[in-house]
Amino acid sequence: MDSFSFVLFGATGDLAKRKIFPALYNLFLDNRLTAPFSVIGLGRRNWTDEVFQFHVKNSLNHFSRRFKEHDAMLDDFLQIFRYCALDVTNSEGYKAVHELILSREKELGILGNRVFYLSVSPEFFGIITSNIEKSGIGVSKGWKRLVIEKPFGRDITSARELNKKLGQVFEEEEIYRIDHYLGKQMVQNLEALKLANPMLQSLWDNKNISNIQITASETVGVEERAAYYEQAGAIRDMFQNHMLQMLMMVAMQSPEHINPENIRKKKSDIMKHLRPLNKKNTAFHVVRGQYGSGEINGEQVAAYIEEPGVESSSRNDTFVAARLWIDDYCWCGVPFYIRTGKRMKEKSTRVVIEFKSPIRDLYEDNKKTAVPNLLIIEISPNESVSLQLNLKNPAKYGKTEPVILQFSAPGKEAPEAYESLIFDTLRGDPTFFSHWEEVELSWNWVQPILEAFKDNTLPLHSYPAGSMGPEAAQQLLAGDGFIWW
């Protein structure tokens, strides 16, 4: 590991508090930050270093599973943090930031490697990178890397504009676009599951798989984020980024040599072969929904349009389901079904691979009891891999019954998504970050859906809170002879 300065824009914000400080702390406790480093927090507030360190300590107390009040490691960790007040739009202010970076580099023997982490609203991404260039803080003897949070644009045009701005200051290899789903252990395991298991690898195609389903359901509603969510909806908040990234991870072919470049190329290949939608057929392949009132876990909850900050006439999508086809030799003829929504019955992100079922035809008697073989990968909140098989049960006169073989990952001990993503940034491994090509192809594929939603050419189905989405989403599969698992 190289020594580095971690320059955090938006250090007084929510993401820094809940995810970034705890992730850095866990890496520190695990002795994974083996070279000298400095953290420089930037925000609008006029804080001193002591106030900032107190804020970091508080955030660890609330959000780090490993916080202990009088730990010597904690004090050592907090001493690394410095603060500088900065209005990111004021280029003059960057001089003080530059001086602070340089003085800490000198003090700690840091060799000029710098991470610029933009944990701020996307409207500032362009101005900050431009000011990084103007002020010279991006110029040193070491490497520089830019970490950028979602959303990356709100459609294909704005994403391209943003990328162009970033590209004026940073090379593609220097840009780490976070999609925190790619940091989840089980999403990273999708790669290993295929690569390290020849048995599964040999079954991973259209000869053996009948369909693949990816679900990300939440029980929460829009919470306090109505202003953002009204502009985004499920299609921008979840579908264009997290859901399509999971699709790429499930469907990509194994590269001959494992390295970030090859993996990202294989992921882009999937997007290139995704059958495009057009205005006419969008309604046939996509279901749009919005939650009504209902009951979740015994509690009555309001409809989306009754939520604070949401217009009663809002036609925003809180649920999207879609059928996708990958027209390559491996997946031709296999439908991929994706659904995501808020205020659904359960909180779960999972991938289900349904295998073809010749057994149903072979054993007439077993038609009712034999189920398809399923490989189920639970991504969150539980992390597990299960395989559903059919076995004869002697106690039931030899009728076949489904049995489930399951491996559950040791939940709390595993590093959180932000831990592994920040660590990968520091060691310069971009495998689990979104490459621009993937982002551009995703926006491109989603664009007709955005337009159909905008033009209201797609029905907006209501679904009761606490359900698994609108009936139309069930029909999407029923028409193909499948059910959601």
Ligand code: NAD
């Ligand atoms: P936030 O509003 O809580 O924090 C924003 C930060 O930006 C604050 O520190 C604020 O001081 C700073 N800021 C605003 N205007 C500024 C200015 N002119 N000059 C200097 N600093 C300024 O936002 P957040 O929730 O922490 O989100 C940060 C980024 O992370 C956003 O891009 C968001 O989309 C993304 N994100 C957040 C979450 C989350 O869980 N909070 C999840 C995924 C992505």
